Amino acid sequence: MDLVFAEATPSGRGGVSVIRLSGPGSRRAAERLAGDLPQPRHAYFRTLRDGREELDQALVLWFEAGSSFTGEEVAELHLHGAPVVARRVGSALAALGARPAEAGEFTRRAFLNGRMDLAEVEGLGDLLEAETDAQRRLALRAAGGELGRKADGWREMLIRAGALVEASVDFADEEVPDEVPDEVFDLLRRLTTDLEQEISGFRAAERLRTGFEVAVIGAPNAGKSSLINRIARREVALVSDIAGTTRDVIELRLDLRGLAVTLLDTAGLRATEDHVEGLGVRRARERAEAADLRLHISPEGHVDSALWRDGDILVRSKSDLIAQGDGLAVSALSGEGIEGLLAELHDRLALCVAGAGIVSHERQAAALRDARDALAGVSDLPPELVAEMIRQAAASLDRLVGRIGAEEYLDVIFTSFCIGK
Ligand SMILES: Nc1nc2c(c(=O)[nH]1)N(C=O)[C@@H](CNc1ccc(C(=O)N[C@@H](CCC(=O)O)C(=O)O)cc1)CN2
Ligand SMILES: Nc1nc2c(ncn2[C@@H]2O[C@H](COP(=O)(O)OP(=O)(O)OP(=O)(O)O)[C@@H](O)[C@H]2O)c(=O)[nH]1
Ligand SMILES: [Mg+2]
Numbered sequence: 447m448d449l450v451f452a453e454a455t456p457s458g459r460g461g462v463s464v465i466r467l468s469g470p471g472s473r474r475a476a477e478r479l480a481g482d483l484p485q486p487r488h489a490y491f492r493t494l495r496d497g498r499e500e501l502d503q504a505l506v507l508w509f510e511a512g513s514s515f516t517g518e519e520v521a522e523l524h525l526h527g528a529p530v531v532a533r534r535v536g537s538a539l540a541a542l543g544a545r546p547a548e549a550g551e552f553t554r555r556a557f558l559n560g561r562m563d564l565a566e567v568e569g570l571g572d573l574l575e576a577e578t579d580a581q582r583r584l585a586l587r588a589a590g591g592e593l594g595r596k597a598d599g600w601r602e603m604l605i606r607a608g609a610l611v612e613a614s615v616d617f618a619d620e621e622v623p624d625e626v627p628d629e630v631f632d633l634l635r636r637l638t639t640d641l642e643q644e645i646s647g648f649r650a651a652e653r654l655r656t657g658f659e660v661a662v663i664g665a666p667n668a669g670k671s672s673l674i675n676r677i678a679r680r681e682v683a684l685v686s687d688i689a690g691t692t693r694d695v696i697e698l699r700l701d702l703r704g705l706a707v708t709l710l711d712t713a714g715l716r717a718t719e720d721h722v723e724g725l726g727v728r729r730a731r732e733r734a735e736a737a738d739l740r741l742h743i744s745p746e747g748h749v750d751s752a753l754w755r756d757g758d759i760l761v762r763s764k765s766d767l768i769a770q771g772d773g774l775a776v777s778a779l780s781g782e783g784i785e786g787l788l789a790e791l792h793d794r795l796a797l798c799v800a801g802a803g804i805v806s807h808e809r810q811a812a813a814l815r816d817a818r819d820a821l822a823g824v825s826d827l828p829p830e831l832v833a834e835m836i837r838q839a840a841a842s843l844d845r846l847v848g849r850i851g852a853e854e855y856l857d858v859i860f861t862s863f864c865i866g867k
Contacts, residue, residue, distance in 0.1 A: 447555070448474065450547035452866040453532050460527030465535055466866065467521040467544060468552055470732055473508040476521035479535070480506040482743045483521075487513065496525065496538040502531045516552050517559030526553065543687045550863030552791045554856060557848065564848025565593040568807050571863060572655055579704035581797070584654050584806060592804050596644070597843045600637055600817070604843070607633045607652045615829045624829040625819060634821050636834075641818040649810040653738065654799045655806040657699075658708030660791065661734040664743035665752060666690050666714025667765035672778035673743060674698055674711045677788070690714060693726035695733050702792050705799070710737065717748055739794060741787075747772035761787060782820035788848025809855060810846055 449469035452476030455462065467475055477483050479501070486508055488681040494501040505524035514520035525531045536546070548554075555568060562570070568589025576582040590854045607630045615624050662670045666689030674683055674696070683696045696711040712734050713726030734740055734753050742749040745764040760773035766780050774790060805811050820838040827835065845851045 449544040452547040454866040455821040463525045463527040463532045465523040468516045468518045472519040472521040486510045515562040549865045550860030554860050563594040578701045578706045584628050594847050603637045604840045611833045626829050631825050648805045650799045650802035651806035654802050659708050661710045661737035661740045661779040663734045668743040670743045676778040690723045697768045813846035
């Protein structure tokens with residue numbers, strides 16, 4: 447493994463800038479700049495020098511391979527956060543034989559060195575992207591190895607079941623057909639129930655991780671854009687009294703009490719001669735259909751029944767003008783009903799994620815489904831085939847944690863990481 451370095455903090459001006467080195471020689475390279483660093487995991491306040499040239503005053507520390515994030519020797523230089531300092535220290539490190547790390551390379555090394563399993567890596571990636579508390583909590587559980595521990599438990603069940611099957615094959619009377627002991631099927635049934643349970647929580651967890659899309663729809667001039675602006679407390683979308691103002695879909699990211707939600711402002715729905723408006727209306731319908739939930743906006747409490755789905759919310763807009771009617775009354779002008787609407791929206795979305803599990807990526811769910819499918823129908827099979835299906839299920843669990851078959855995913859996962867992680 448070569449020696450790599452990168453700014454672990456975002457590059458640019460900041461209070462502190464951390465440069466991290468990983469690989470054999472990390473300590474030596476740091477010592478060339480900072481002088482002797484006798485103890486691992488001790489912070490030293492040092493003047494960094496490149497030859498005679500003073501570079502910065504910094505906190506410097508190093509970790510042994512056994513107690514670092516990557517599982518390799520690691521050193522960290524905590525610099526003053528001036529871009530020129532990081533640049534200058536980077537050149538000095540390059541001159542000492544270190545090369546700039548690629549995106550996600552520190553974490554990739556942690557994975558390759560067995561410090562993290564693939565589900566933990568995905569969890570860490572989710573943590574880097576998390577914007578809300580619910581996303582952070584889910585990511586932290588995943589990054590903490592919860593799924594790997596479950597997979598270990600399931601593997602043990604498979605190993606035990608496999609051993610029982612092998613024993614029944616080895617010791618069976620040559621005259622009598624081999625029989626799989628009932629205990630095997632009991633074990634596999636329990637395992638299948640566990641797997642089903644995890645799989646059933648996948649979609650909800652995926653929603654939690656990626657966030658919800660909520661389309662704001664209704665006739666032109668209903669007050670959709672005004673409502674969005676009120677929620678955003680800024681002018682996200684153009685508002686006018688001309689019907690057909692909004693054409694493109696405008697996205698507003700919200701942290702709705704911990705849930706990640708993207709509100710979509712859309713073109714007012716109507717038949718129109720205007721070509722461009724027509725394109726907007728088509729797009730509005732498509733996005734409304736694909737969204738997790740729709741807010742139907744109308745001063746009179748009307749809905750487009752073709753787009754109404756169970757769980758949608760009817761919003762009676764401009765409540766300052768029209769006193770009564772169906773739906774949740776809100777006014778973008780006075781602010782009446784906005785908090786109530788957001789509370790209602792939150793509660794409906796929270797219902798959707800009530801059953802969320804720890805599996806939140808399609809790759810993970812696919813591995814679990816493969817394991818479950820391998821075990822479906824085993825009770826009708828002869829022992830040799832039962833043993834084979836148990837091996838297949840175990841291989842699927844190995845794929846889940848990246849013990850096998852990880853190669854094809856690594857580039858996809860790590861290119862989404864930033865440099866320095
Ligand atoms: N300065 C700094 N802060 C950081 C990191 C870092 O690399 N540097 N991290 C990363 O980006 C995160 C912390 N992640 C870490 C994960 C595992 C180990 C580690 O090797 N632990 C040892 C036990 C260490 C001990 O208890 O003494 C181990 O698990 O064996 C270290 C950091 C967040 N904060
Ligand atoms: N009195 C009152 N007027 C409102 C309210 N909300 C919107 N309006 C007015 O209604 C008109 C249309 O508002 P928009 O928010 O642009 O309506 P829209 O649904 O986005 O319209 P399109 O983009 O054309 O589909 C504007 O003149 C707004 O000022 C409200 O709560 N009260
Ligand atoms: Mg609009």
